[in-house]
Amino acid sequence: AQSVTQLGSHVSVSEGALVLLRCNYSSSVPPYLFWYVQYPNQGLQLLLKYTSAATLVKGINGFEAEFKKSETSFHLTKPSAHMSDAAEYFCAVSEAGRRALTFGSGTRLQVQP
């Protein structure tokens, strides 16, 4: 069975600092990989997805993620954090042919002024 590991349930950064949220997956075949964000009192919103095209994926709000097959990782980064980035971030994976998503446990990002 697939699994997704997000290192760090809480991450705190200063405004303007680099954001790095880690995600590792286990999958026997090349997966589809996603990052979702949940702002307070809202639903999950897709930030970006990897579907076997370019390994560096750019998403909304200045976020990007790099698929590294050798490390089975899909870490999320943003060069400069903004206060509005404070939210919970979820990494998810699915295998081709299966529609269900397997999620990590989430990382809550705090941005300090």
Add this chain to the structure above:
Amino acid sequence: EAGVTQFPSHSVIEKGQTVTLRCDPISGHDNLYWYRRVMGKEIKFLLHFVKESKQDESGMPNNRFLAERTGGTYSTLKVQPAELEDSGVYFCASSQVLGTGGYNEQFFGPGTRLTVL
């Protein structure tokens, strides 16, 4: 275009009672999914409809949970009787249909927070 909507946003019930959650997917989306997040844990898949048919219900925890999607439009998820461990946030998502092996972006609703006392 309206997004995925869920009703109610919150529900507080006593153990042993019945609760029905509703999800309205984006118009034209044949795929509908239910997920659940128990507090502090990961979001877990419950089941997947394609139109009115259950494509994958491998994540349904037990037979106290019944999901329906009559007519292939909105879906309901009934919990009867509810237990304390059923508390959590129930998310619904929908996506369009693609060919085999393709991926469709899943659009999520805001969730229903269920509290069983």
